[in-house]
Amino acid sequence: MRTARMALRIYNTLTRQKEEFVPLRGNRVTMFVCGITPHDLTHVGHAKTYVAFDVVARYLRHKGYSVFYLQNITDIEDRIITKMETWKRGWKEIVSEFWKDYMDAMTALRCDSVSLYARATDYMPEIIAQIHGLIEKGFAYVADGSVYFDTTRFQGWGKLSGQKVEEHLPGARVAVDERKRNPADFALWKAQKPGEPGWPSPWGPGRPGWHIEDTAITIHHFGPQYDLHGGASELKFPHHEAEIAQAESFTGVAPFVRTWMHGGMLMVKGEEMHKSLGNFWSVRDALKRVSQEELRFFLLNAHYRSPIDFTLEGLDEARVAYRRIREAYESLRAEERADRETGPGDTPLQSAAATATREFTEAMDDDFNTREAIAAVYEFVTAANRAIDTGIGRGAAVEALGAFRTFDEVLAIFPPTQADAERRMAALLDLIVKLREDSRTRKDFAMSDAIRTRLAEFGVVLEDTKDGVRWKLR
Numbered sequence: 297m298r299t300a301r302m303a304l305r306i307y308n309t310l311t312r313q314k315e316e317f318v319p320l321r322g323n324r325v326t327m328f329v330c331g332i333t334p335h336d337l338t339h340v341g342h343a344k345t346y347v348a349f350d351v352v353a354r355y356l357r358h359k360g361y362s363v364f365y366l367q368n369i370t371d372i373e374d375r376i377i378t379k380m381e382t383w384k385r386g387w388k389e390i391v392s393e394f395w396k397d398y399m400d401a402m403t404a405l406r407c408d409s410v411s412l413y414a415r416a417t418d419y420m421p422e423i424i425a426q427i428h429g430l431i432e433k434g435f436a437y438v439a440d441g442s443v444y445f446d447t448t449r450f451q452g453w454g455k456l457s458g459q460k461v462e463e464h465l466p467g468a469r470v471a472v473d474e475r476k477r478n479p480a481d482f483a484l485w486k487a488q489k490p491g492e493p494g495w496p497s498p499w500g501p502g503r504p505g506w507h508i509e510d511t512a513i514t515i516h517h518f519g520p521q522y523d524l525h526g527g528a529s530e531l532k533f534p535h536h537e538a539e540i541a542q543a544e545s546f547t548g549v550a551p552f553v554r555t556w557m558h559g560g561m562l563m564v565k566g567e568e569m570h571k572s573l574g575n576f577w578s579v580r581d582a583l584k585r586v587s588q589e590e591l592r593f594f595l596l597n598a599h600y601r602s603p604i605d606f607t608l609e610g611l612d613e614a615r616v617a618y619r620r621i622r623e624a625y626e627s628l629r630a631e632e633r634a635d636r637e638t639g640p641g642d643t644p645l646q647s648a649a650a651t652a653t654r655e656f657t658e659a660m661d662d663d664f665n666t667r668e669a670i671a672a673v674y675e676f677v678t679a680a681n682r683a684i685d686t687g688i689g690r691g692a693a694v695e696a697l698g699a700f701r702t703f704d705e706v707l708a709i710f711p712p713t714q715a716d717a718e719r720r721m722a723a724l725l726d727l728i729v730k731l732r733e734d735s736r737t738r739k740d741f742a743m744s745d746a747i748r749t750r751l752a753e754f755g756v757v758l759e760d761t762k763d764g765v766r767w768k769l770r
Contacts, residue, residue, distance in 0.1 A: 304359065306524075307601060307663045309532065309556040310456055314663055319523050320554065325356055325363045326522035328514050328553075330531055331413065333370040334394035335379050337578040338401040340591075340606060341528075341562035341569040346407050347592055348559050348600035348664075349526045353409035355660050355706050368513050369395065369415045372503050377492055387493050401579035404588045406708040414517070416509035420495050423504045423512040426546055427484045427497075435545040439475035441487030441500035447480040450541040456556060457533035482538050484508045507538035511546070520547035521554065529558040529601075530568070560603040569606060577606065586611050593618040593709050596666045617674070618709070624677040625700050625710065627684050631693035633769065641683030642692035648679035649699040656703060666707065673703050725756060725767050732758075733765060 304317040319325045329349045332342060353365045371391045380387050402408070416423075427443050430436040435449050447453050454460050473483075483505035488494035494501035504512075514522060520543070527536065536556065543552040561568045564575035582591055585608065594614035598604050652672050659668035680696055688696075704710045728747060735743040748758055751767070759766050 302359075302657060302661050304356075304661045305663060306555050306557065308554075309558050310551060310553070315555070317523075317555065319361065320521065323360070323362055325361045325524065326366075326518045327353060327356075327363055327524040327526070328366045328368075328510070328518070328522065329525070330510065330527040330535070331367040331369050332395075332398045333373050333375060334391045334398055335373070335375045336394060337576075337580060338394075338398045339569055340577045340579060340582050340595075342398075343401060343405055343579050343582075343591070344562045344595050344604060345526075345528045345559050346402060347405055347595045348666075349557075350405075350407040350409045350708070351596065351666060351706060352524070352526065352557070352600075352664055354708065355664060357409070358702075358706050363409075363411070364517075365409055365411045366514065366517055367410045367413055368510055369413055370506065370509060371395075371415045371417050372493060373506055381491070397580070404579065404583060405592050406588070412517070414513045416504065416513070417495075419509070419512050419516060420504075422516045423508055424485075424497050426508060426512050426515070426542070427504075429546050430484065430542065433545060435541075436484055437477065438499050441502060442473075442475065442483055443485040443499055444473075444476055444481045445484055445538070445542060445545075446477060447482070447541065448478055450545055452544060452550070453480070453541055454537065456537050456540055459533050459537065482507060482534065484542070507535055508542060510535075511539050511543045511552075515543060515547065520549035521552060523553075524555050524557060525553040526557040526559070529561060532558055557600075559600045560598075563603050563605050564607075565605075582611070586615050589622075589709050589711060590615045590618045592707075593621075593670075596707060596709070597670050599663075599665050599667050601663070602667075621673060621677050622710070624680050625697075628680060628693050628696050628700065631684060631688055632690055632697060634690060634693075636687070636689050637691070638689035639687035639692065641686035641688040644686070645680060645683035645688055645692045645696050648676055648683070649696045652676035652679075653699050653702055656706075660706065669703075669707070725751075729758065729765055729767055 305314045306317050307314050327349075329346070332338065349365075353363050356363045369391075372387065376387050376390055379385075379390050383390065427436065430445065431438065431443065434446075436443050436445050485497060485499055485508075486502050486505060487499070488501040488503065492503070494503060514525075525536070525539075540552050544550045563569070564573075564577075567573055567575060569575055569577065579591075586594070590611070591614075594611055595604065597614060597617070604610075652675060655672035655675075656669045659665045659672060662668070676696075676699065683692070683696075700710075728751065732744050732747040735741075735747065751758060755769055756767050757769075759768065
């Protein structure tokens with residue numbers, strides 16, 4: 297089911313307001329989200345970001361856009377090198393282990409909308425070419441085998457975050473370095489230290505800085521400007537600010553990204569979830585407490601820009617709320633298989649399905665407001681349960697399930713074995729029944745009878761009606 301194209305409005309961090317979304321190139325959407333640094337287990341804070349942007353991509357496709365969703369893999373970075381030194385293992389081995397954990401988590405949470413995962417180390421030629429271009433244009437300088445971006449040369453520094461060059465002090469991932477001309481300057485290329493992995497470059501062996509990896513990847517795939525850039529709010533400064541400075545200085549095209557989207561953080565007792573703070577919950581551990589669908593539902597039952605307080609009580613509440621939705625869905629599936637053709641609850645149910653679908657779409661068109669979208673689903677569940685108690689026919693049940701499948705196409709909160717596989721099986725059975733009818737038309741009754749017999753062996757019964765042949769599961 298596809299909705300009519302309505303105006304989608306997205307909050308743009310760059311302009312600090314909601315704007316109507318209009319892609320650069322007609323129906324095609326280019327979308328990049330900062331990916332994982334595979335140096336530790338994937339935690340629920342990561343999951344909040346990637347579930348949110350999975351829904352963004354799903355909804356854009358639901359509206360009929362062709363989406364190229366690119367996500368990078370920061371497979372060489374300070375924290376990976378620190379783990380190398382601590383564990384006495386190679387960086388590739390560490391990356392491989394935690395990349396598998398990340399993909400296992402994403403598979404469990406049905407985050408399957410990414411078109412391409414791009415490893416930073418596969419883009420060394422593009423990274424080196426971009427750094428070289430920044431040096432030639434006077435935006436970067438070499439110091440003892442390292443290369444730094446000169447933030448004083450870029451007039452737009454701070455336009456995303458509001459930070460000023462003079463306010464920027466070393467900290468977080470910005471190390472104190474006396475070779476910098478200004479405290480705000482950041483490394484584009486880091487000279488190799490003993491024991492560290494390194495790649496050849498015009499400035500000597502080394503490795504790329506964190507920020508340059510992303511712009512090299514996106515400019516290679518999308519060109520000098522693209523539609524959507526997403527990530528957690530903690531990346532706004534300095535990472536995303538640095539991306540803008542690098543890209544616009546290199547290409548001369550502004551804005552580098554038309555729409556910047558930033559998700560709220562996952563909080564634990566008022567603090568962001570971080571391994572260093574001891575409030576770390578891996579996705580692996582969370583899934584011992586709740587199901588995959590319940591965890592995804594918990595993360596979506598808040599607007600993506602809002603923080604979420606992660607508590608066990610909150611998980612348990614999400615489980616109860618989700619199961620009420622799931623039970624209504626299963627009840628409608630049972631009614632779909634029943635023999636009743638019509639019922640007194642049909643009209644109210646059909647009206648509720650239309651209302652819920654409209655309100656769901658309005659909520660998603662308003663900056664991907666999944667909390668309000670789920671509220672519309674919840675209202676529909678109440679109406680569906682009331683209609684089922686009154687009595688409904690199969691046609692109304694099918695229509696109501698169509699609304700649920702629209703919701704699931706975007707939110708992906710039902711197990712694929714329930715929603716996706718059933719749709720595929722139904723389409724396959726429809727095809728088989730059509731082939732049988734074609735056989736009868738050609739008077740190939742042996743084939744027609746063989747198909748009926750084999751279907752019956754699998755519990756599929758064919759019924760001849762005035763409207764044609766129908767199948768049902770026995």
